[in-house]
Amino acid sequence: MKPNPPKLITNLLSLVHCNVLFKIIYRNNSPLPKHPLKFDTSGKFKIVQFADIQDGPDTDPRTLELMSRILDKEKPNLVVLTGDNIDGKCKTTADVKKAITNIAGPMEARNIPWAIVFGNHDDEHLMMSKEEMMNFYMTFNYNISQIGFKTGSRIGNYNLLIQGASSQAPEFNIYLLDSGKYCTLGIYDYITCSEICWYKTIAKKLKKQYKKVIPAIMFFHIPLQEFHTAYKTGYVDGLRLEHEGASLINTGMFHAIVNTGDVKGIFVGHDHSNTYTAILDGVLLGYAGNTGYATYGNPKLQRGARVFEINESNPSVINTHMIFSGDVGLN
Ligand SMILES: [Zn+2]
Incomplete structure (x- = not known):
């Protein structure tokens, strides 16, 4: 059994946070994205998720080649990097900027909008804070990340709306969150109560503004x-080759998602050797394996990425599959 804090305490904390934060979050409008995201003329929107590139200033060229080939094959409308994008191999500020510039390359060269969240390794170099790094990410022409909602050390909680092919009204939404690092020595972090409140506030605001979920x-x-x-x-599809590296503390994010009802899929990185998707309470939960060659991976599993195809005619259904290095002619 995992030791969770008593439900009453987490509920109370959530309530206090929410009441305090609701007014601030509700008033803050997200900036307009540099590149508005739209379903294409055939009503499709494709996302590629690259997980755990986790490399330094001398990014393994195999990683960049894999990213490039996947983008050429899939031609996505958006790329999401789900954290541990870089790591402690960066020893100077220049190293951090070089590592980020390297991984920006495949998307920037193809004019593909891309967005990031942070993982537990992204700032372990101690050379730049997450806010400094996020500001650097945002200088790239096609990067549409946002500082978003900040709480404690968390930064980059934001959402991106996808407009309909023939309208400016949003038909799909993408939430991106900072899941932190370690809550205590050796124990992974959790989504904070403030972030849960932020999520619920955005969902409520969107529902009110557009009169639909x-x-x-x-x-x-x-x-x-x-x-x-x-x-x-x-139902399980894909592989589970390692234990889920979740936090020991459960603050109730999944409960909030099920209650709110808008999120149809939750996708993470972190556990490089997992590629499975599984359904719980109508929500699809899944991994994307890993993209980086310079970090650990199970020899049974090729490096790769996860592809999502959302149809405007039925955006509640998350169509997704893995693409592996072998699919694009690499080892
Ligand atoms: Zn991680």
Whole structure:
């Protein structure tokens, strides 16, 4: 059994946070994205998720080649990097900027909008803060990340709306969150109560503004405990070659998602050797394996990425599959 804080305490904390934060979040409008995201003329919107590139200033060229080939094959409308994008191999500020510039290359060269969240390794170099790095990411022409909602050390909680092919009204939504690092020595972090409140506030605001529930997908780095529950009880596709590295603390994010009803899929990185998707309470939970050659991976599993295809005619259904290095002629 995993030791969770008593439900009453987490509920109370959530309530206090929400009441305080609701007014601030509700008033803050997200900036307009540099590149508005739209379903294409055939009503499709494709996302590629690259997980755990986790490299330094001398990015493994195999990683960049893999990213490039996947983008050429899939031609996505958006790329999401779900954290541990770089790591402690960066020893100077220049190293950090070089590492980020390297991984920006495949998207920037192809004019593909891309967005990031942070993982537990992104600032372990101590050379730049996450806010400084986010500001650097945002200088790239096609990067549409946002500082978004900041709380404590968390930064880059934001959402991106996808407009209909023939309208400016949003038909799909993408939440991106910072799932933190370690809550105490050796124990992975959790989505904070403030972030849960932020999510619920955005969902409520969108529902009020557009008079409907906008189906959404959510990306962050560290899996929720419910991934393991889903694996044990739900329909499973793909591989589980390592234990879910979730936090020991459950703050109720999954519960909030199920109650809110807009998020149809939650996708993470962190556990490089997992590629499975599983369903729990109608929500698809899944991994994207890993993209980086310079970090650990199970020899049974090729490097790769996850592809999502959302149809405007039925945006509540998350169509997704893995693409591996072998699919694009690489080892
Ligand atoms: Zn990680």
